[in-house]
Amino acid sequence: MSRADDPRSVPVDGDRLREFRHTVNLTQEEAASRAGYTERLIRKLERGGPVQLQTVKDVLEAYGRLSPEIGEVPLTELLRNRNSRPPAELVHEWFERVYNQRDLSAIDELMHSDVVLIAEGETRQGREMIRQRVSAILAAFDPLQIWVENVIGGPDYAVAHWYVEKKHIGDFLGIAATNKEVTLRGSSFAKYANDQIIEARDHWDVQDLVQKLTGNPSKPV
Missing domain, CATH: 1.10.260.40 (lambda repressor-like DNA-binding domains)
Structure with a gap:
């Protein structure tokens, strides 16, 4: 064959x-x-x-x-069984537990050990790299609340459109804390196998966030 x-x-x-x-x-x-x-x-x-x-x-x-x-x-x-739960449901759990509840232990449960994430123009592989990224976001923004506005999904993937409100209290993208409250919209694609994310992409406007924090649309060097 x-x-x-x-x-x-x-x-x-x-x-x-x-x-x-x-x-x-x-x-x-x-x-x-x-x-x-x-x-x-x-x-x-x-x-x-x-x-x-x-x-x-x-x-x-x-x-x-x-x-x-x-x-x-x-x-x-x-051959592994396909996801026991719909990816659309799993992606809701990801945002709620990891970001809203700040539960970093959920990364080990919800992501494959060799997961690949593309975000902010960079490719990260492995749970530890993802944990570092999430930790940096949570350290820089508190409070932070994400709402998943809608999800499009299939048997092994989900695309979530989300809205976030957060307060900038620490360094992020080279920008020191401004104590500004900002809002953003973005989307995330996640591919699943056995109820774990194996590939993901985050899409959001980096320049929009920089401009809201600094008034300058250019990313700091």
């Missing part, structure tokens, strides 16, 4: 696939070359997908895991 013949995308056990790669002493780049894919796709696999079933088969074959001599791995053992 060719890759194009199998359009189904499924969440997978990325941790186990990573263990298989380590067993055969391959880097992600080497694994990608052997399987005939990009390194980016191998990273996606190890974050839990979702990916096409044929992709999983090709990677298992590259790792020798479809060989009876080594120990064939049933494909079903690597």
